Amino acid sequence: DAGVIQSPRHEVTEMGQEVTLRCKPISGHNSLFWYRQTMMRGLELLIYFNNNVPIDDSGMPEDRFSAKMPNASFSTLKIQPSEPRDSAVYFCASSSVYEQYFGPGTRLTVT
Amino acid sequence: AQSVTQLGSHVSVSEGALVLLRCNYSSSVPPYLFWYVQYPNQGLQLLLKYTSAATLVKGINGFEAEFKKSETSFHLTKPSAHMSDAAEYFCAVSESSGDKLTFGTGTRLAVRP
Numbered sequence: 001d002a003g004v005i006q007s008p009r010h011e012v013t014e015m016g017q018e019v020t021l022r023c024k025p026i027s028g029h030n031s032l033f034w035y036r037q038t039m040m041r042g043l044e045l046l047i048y049f050n051n052n053v054p055i056d057d058s059g060m061p062e063d064r065f066s067a068k069m070p071n072a073s074f075s076t077l078k079i080q081p082s083e084p085r086d087s088a089v090y091f092c093a094s095s096s097v098y099e100q101y102f103g104p105g106t107r108l109t110v111t
Numbered sequence: 112a113q114s115v116t117q118l119g120s121h122v123s124v125s126e127g128a129l130v131l132l133r134c135n136y137s138s139s140v141p142p143y144l145f146w147y148v149q150y151p152n153q154g155l156q157l158l159l160k161y162t163s164a165a166t167l168v169k170g171i172n173g174f175e176a177e178f179k180k181s182e183t184s185f186h187l188t189k190p191s192a193h194m195s196d197a198a199e200y201f202c203a204v205s206e207s208s209g210d211k212l213t214f215g216t217g218t219r220l221a222v223r224p
Contacts, residue, residue, distance in 0.1 A: 045212070101157070102154035
């Protein structure tokens with residue numbers, strides 16, 4: 001199994017631009033999670049889906065952030081417009097029963 | 112609401128010494144508990160998990176953890192540290208299978224030669 005796949009691995013963009021992060025979960029997993037990691041705030045859960053349905057989006061910072069899961073094998077996290085304070089590493093994880101399996105992350109830099 | 116407290120944001124040990132990373136949890140129901148490790152510029156990797164079976168859980172790379180309900184603890188140990196163990200370690204709690212994890216703030220382990 002290839003594990004959780006995230007793209008791009010690195011993204012550098014200018015303030016005000018739209019950013020889309022992509023995630024392919026492990027086949028057969030029915031839960032998908034988006035996290036953000038920064039030095040100041042640590043690891044934060046942004047949103048999670050179960051069977052493609054958003055269950056808890058209370059961690060999404062503001063309306064500039066949106067996430068979709070159109071099918072069981074793909075999810076996106078979009079930031080529009082991006083701001084420098086969005087600079088972080090964004091992780092996607094998937095799970096089937098107990099533990100979550102993490103992708104390698106997308107390092108986002110907004111200048 | 113569930114929460115996790117990791118005592119000590121930085122721990123330093125000598126190579127060959129005992130590793131002890133502390134984790135205390137709070138949960139309104141019997142918890143599921145996890146330890147993850149993160150190496151520089153990588154994602155989190157599961158070390159071990161407790162899911163209400165044996166209270167002493169063995170994981171990868173020689174790590175183990177013991178669930179102590181009376182102390183609400185799930186400390187991570189390894190008898191002999193290796194240089195390759197230098198990383199950041201996260202304790203996490205969940206209240207049901209497939210549910211979200213609540214992570215601690217992490218403990219960075221340094222191993223001295």
